[in-house]
Amino acid sequence: xxxxxxxxxxxxxxxxxxxxxxxxxxxxxxxxxxxxxxxxxxxxxxxxxxxxxxxxxxxxxxxxxxxxxxxxxxxxxxxxxxxxxxxxxxxxxxxxxx
Numbered sequence: 297x298x299x300x301x302x303x304x305x306x307x308x309x310x311x312x313x314x315x316x317x318x319x320x321x322x323x324x325x326x327x328x329x330x331x332x333x334x335x336x337x338x339x340x341x342x343x344x345x346x347x348x349x350x351x352x353x354x355x356x357x358x359x360x361x362x363x364x365x366x367x368x369x370x371x372x373x374x375x376x377x378x379x380x381x382x383x384x385x386x387x388x389x390x391x392x393x394x
Contacts, residue, residue, distance in 0.1 A: 297375070297394055298327045300339040304350040308359035316353065319381045321361075323368060326376040326393050338372075345371050361388035 307318035325342055327333050345368065349358075358364045365377040369391050376391030 297392070298329050298333050298335055298338070299324050299394065300335050300342055301325070302339060302342045302346055304346040306349050306352055306354050308354040309356065311356075311359065320383060321364075322380045322382055324378040324393070325368065325372045325374040326391070327374050342372060361386065362390065365390040
């Protein structure tokens with residue numbers, strides 16, 4: 297597996313408290329290594345995809361990390377996605393990671 301990562305910051309509405317607040321996220325996308333892939337090119341693609349969310353308010357359907365990971369897996373056409381909020385030590389993943 298080949299993994300590439302990047303980060304973004306976004307806000308979302310807490311579904312319980314109905315409060316707008318933000319987080320910093322780290323994302324790792326995992327790709328099959330066969331055929332071999334250029335990790336630098338994959339990372340550049342990830343940066344472009346994440347720029348659409350960076351410093352924005354996430355829509356309700358992407359406010360959970362699991363939902364964001366599933367959306368990124370489709371957008372990146374990868375095998376798995378790990379997404380973390382490192383400050384809070386919270387993590388989610390979908391698909392085949394690592």
